[in-house]
Amino acid sequence: MEELMDNELINTSAIETIDSREVAEMVGIQHKDLLKKVRNYEGILAGAKLRPLDFFIPSEYQDAQGKPRDCYLLTKKGCEMVANKLTGEKGVIFTAKYVNRFAEMEQKIKLPKTDREILFLSVKVQEETAQRVDVLEEKVSDLEKSTTIDSSQQHTLEKVAKTTAIRTLGGIDSRAYQLMSRKIFSNIWRDYKNYFKLGSYRDTLKTDYENAKNYLESWSPEVNTSLKIKEYNSQLAMNLDYNN
Structure with missing residues (x-):
């Protein structure tokens, strides 16, 4: 998914983030209240010449009626900022939850380190690419078989x-x-x-x-x-x- 904000193209699929709706549930507050807090943080960061996008990435989702609604994708820095504003047990629990959540995401996209792992990943990518090419060629072939003369x-x-x-x-x-x-x-x-x-x-x-x-x-x-x-x-x- 890509978001266009502040004249920057953000490829959010390549960034580990947590949806603000999930963060609100972790913290135990209403989503609209979390949005207010995040927007306030954005203003403070922008005023300090810091990049809000490093913490909070504007996004949207569709509600039950199919209408677009605002939300944010919080990076690990963004979650840390929210956690720092929480006190007591609530802050500890949220910190534990988001740390575990990011650990799960990191595990899923674990990058290869050894030459063997890199070679294995390279072969896998080539196989997947070849499969996509085969599918594309098959679709083109099917199209040619159904196209009549001009x-x-x-x-x-x-x-x-x-x-x-x-x-x-x-x-x-x-x-x-x-x-x-x-x-x-x-x-x-x-x-x-x-x-x-x-x-x-x-x-x-x-x-x-x-x-x-x-x-x-x-x-x-x-x-x-x-x-x-x-x-x-x-x-x-x-x-x-x-x-x-």
């Missing part, structure tokens, strides 16, 4: 399909093209959608784009349609020979 790629597939249709029909000036072009285009896209299991060629996945181009380039009509194309083009050739 308009430019759609246009390319349309051009490939048109080139295949013209070649199949014997050219754009052929009789077969004049009589069967609509049927051939329909057959191309029908077979394409069946092969890739799509409702529209626009739904083609980016991961299938290269396969899609290869499919359209290598597409050929069924036997009966091929024979009909040859028949129409043969008739045209015969008519041309007869006229000549």
Whole structure:
């Protein structure tokens, strides 16, 4: 968690602190009363040219209704200051509680000291980083698998399909093209959608784009349609020979 105060960015996740609500409970006073005390300490510290953030870090929390409420994160110095203002048994008990609390936190984030501990921590960090990278790559891969081709790629597939249709029909000036072009285009896209299991060629996945181009380039009509194309083009050739 990060707090922006006095033009300073405080990374509170890297600092051992105790929430003022917990401190108030330890001391046995209401939280609002502790906030008043802390704010008073802040003013005194600031007036003495000392850094209040070394003791008390402003923060907030959400109450039961989800509304933001003020609180403080007390560093060990801040707890010591609060403890010094307490007298008798109450001060002793609070001191014992916050000392134990900080000891627990220090134990949890105990830093490695020996070369063996440092090496072990380094390997652990590398493993955790590798796991995060694997998860990220998996998410990217899943995204690619669900992303469809863009308009430019759609246009390319349309051009490939048109080139295949013209070649199949014997050219754009052929009789077969004049009589069967609509049927051939329909057959191309029908077979394409069946092969890739799509409702529209626009739904083609980016991961299938290269396969899609290869499919359209290598597409050929069924036997009966091929024979009909040859028949129409043969008739045209015969008519041309007869006229000549």
